[in-house]
Amino acid sequence: MTILTAIILPFSEKHLEKESEKDALKQFIASVHEMQLYAMTHKESVALTFGESGATYKAEKIDMKETLIRGIFPEGMYRTKHSPLKRIEFSETGYMVKTGKMYFSTQSKGEIFISFQFERGRMIVNE
Template identity: 50%
Template sequence: MKFFKRQNGFTFVELLLVLSILVVLTAVILPFSEKRLNQMTEEDALKAFMATVHETQLYATTHKEHVRLRFSEGGSVYKSLRSDLSVFASGRFPEGMVKVQNTGLVELEFQPSGNMYPTGKLTIRTKNSGTKTITFQFERGRMLING
């Protein structure tokens, strides 16, 4: 009978080396992934806001009613209002994302035809992506949002 004294596996030092490399990589990657996650949240919030603007315009057109989109709570909350001031759509920007107070448009107003009056620029300040400017204008009967 032969006895084998050779054992297969990793030494404690090898395991410590691998674990220390993983710790260093994690420490380097985490700050970048958190910032990217916050940027994606802000991008999603901006898309949701634009969808609410389109929904408000569509409501004005289909119901032949004057409607508006107003901001409240320092520019972090927006609500679409019927002519009787009842809310039919609303949303909230994530923390650190607000409509700049001294921007060109105070609120968005849509006539029963769906036309926006007045047109102009709306500035939104974000925590991670900087300042975003949305330009509302009409071209060939459609509203264009540039951000």
């Protein structure tokens, strides 16, 4: 039993780590969609910015600095410093002010990116 546990435990920890990062990424993408919806519904500009480490983020109204959303990535996951897209900003019409790629460092997959672009007026998020 001890031998089986010693063999299986590292695999299950990796699986849980991968699932946690996957869930955090889904939550981040949902937050971006929620920001866009808020901008269109309330006719207000909003921005999503990251903390110094890149492991936390928050969405705020641009003119009032009222925080709408807060998020945190699991340990070892963060937006990288060399990411071309540093923040996500939506105008009051729901259009993304600047499009591009955002890079994230993860423990399970290494570096990944999300590409934010528009096609036919809708936001497309590519992992």
